[in-house]
Amino acid sequence: MIEQIKTFKGNSLAIEVIDGFTKTDGKLAQKFFKEKIDQGNDHVNVLVKLDEMKISRSSTKAFMQDMIFALRNYKHMGNFAIVAHSKIIKALVPIDKFFFERLQKGYEERYFDISQLDKAIEFINTDK
Numbered sequence: 786m787i788e789q790i791k792t793f794k795g796n797s798l799a800i801e802v803i804d805g806f807t808k809t810d811g812k813l814a815q816k817f818f819k820e821k822i823d824q825g826n827d828h829v830n831v832l833v834k835l836d837e838m839k840i841s842r843s844s845t846k847a848f849m850q851d852m853i854f855a856l857r858n859y860k861h862m863g864n865f866a867i868v869a870h871s872k873i874i875k876a877l878v879p880i881d882k883f884f885f886e887r888l889q890k891g892y893e894e895r896y897f898d899i900s901q902l903d904k905a906i907e908f909i910n911t912d913k
Contacts, residue, residue, distance in 0.1 A: 787813055790834060796826035796863065797909045801834040802858075808850065815854050818861075828863035828892070830909035835869040836903070865894040866905040 787837040798817050802810070819850045822827040855862070867878055878896040897905035 786810060789817065790832070790902075793910060795911055796821055796828060797830045797832070797911060799832040799834070799906060799909065811850050812855070818854075818858065822858075822861055826861075828861050830863040830865070830911060832866040832868060832905050832909045834899075834905075835867065835871070835874065863892050863911075864909050865892070866897055866908050867894070868897045868899060868902055868905045870899045 787800050787806070788803065788856045790801050793799070798821055800814060800817065817831055818831070867874060869875070873900075876894045878894060895905075895908060899907075
């Protein structure tokens with residue numbers, strides 16, 4: 786299940802994956818993203834909180850479909866914050882960041898621990 790952590794008027798989107806990530810969740814995340822583009826934003830800054838996510842309750846197909854959507858809409862991706870409490874995810878972010886920075890200059894991907902949620906929101910929020 787996903788839900789918005791906070792709503793923003795501008796080009797920022799903050800969601801949390803709770804328990805697992807399903808096909809319906811993927812469609813909802815895509816809808817949130819498309820709404821930001823339809824509001825006239827040329828890029829969207831995204832925060833994804835994964836603290837309560839359980840891999841065993843997540844759909845691999847939904848995850849892959851979401852990744853395909855992200856690749857197709859890459860030109861609209863702004864700053865990207867991943868908020869979690871996981872050594873594995875923390876280790877994967879620099880690898881992903883390497884490709885992200887090569888493809889989209891000017892934007893950044895960062896890992897934040899759960900205790901740094903406020904900093905992560907600040908990182909993506911351009912409507913200060």
